[in-house]
Amino acid sequence: MPPRHRSSSGYRGVHVHPSDTFYVEIRSDGVRLSLGTFETAHKAVRAYDAAAWRLSRQCSQMNFDDDAQTCEQAQELAPPPQLVTDGNRQEPHRQQRRVLIAEADEQAMAEWRQRYPQDVADEKGFTCQLDRQAWPAI
Known part of the structure; x- marks a missing residue:
């Protein structure tokens, strides 16, 4: 049997x-x-x-x-x-969720830069201003 x-x-x-x-x-x-x-x-x-x-x-x-x-x-x-273990089986799902979140974030930022170019220019100007304050000309 x-x-x-x-x-x-x-x-x-x-x-x-x-x-x-x-x-x-x-x-x-x-x-x-x-x-x-x-x-x-x-x-x-x-x-x-x-x-x-x-x-x-x-x-x-x-x-x-x-x-x-x-x-x-x-x-x-x-x-x-x-x-x-249960943790081993869940880890690939966690990693995939993180990748999906990062991809969605990148897509949202790309759309934002395309729709609001002035915000991008303002951010670059602000960053340059901070750099000048942190590193004054010698």
Whole structure:
């Protein structure tokens, strides 16, 4: 009887991306560990099994039970997992929001300069006046 928790790829912990790559993750104590993206299902499955072996999972919780027999073999099959937390997932969204705000600000300033050229000229004159006060002629 196959294990109950198999994904759409047919393997435990392996998910198929639309680009025909295979994303692997494993959960441990309620934390999701990202194992990366692989070109073939077999490499992805081996990475999952190596991580499961490192986490002392039972053979019944792995896809194949004979890939890694020692810690060294598990290390060769898959690099240590990357911790994925809620903060890690939210950071790209924060960065994208900052970029969108900066772009909107640049656009608003460009429109302002185009609509109110006198304000731009007044600002430049004011800046020059401040510079002269700060750096008097010698």
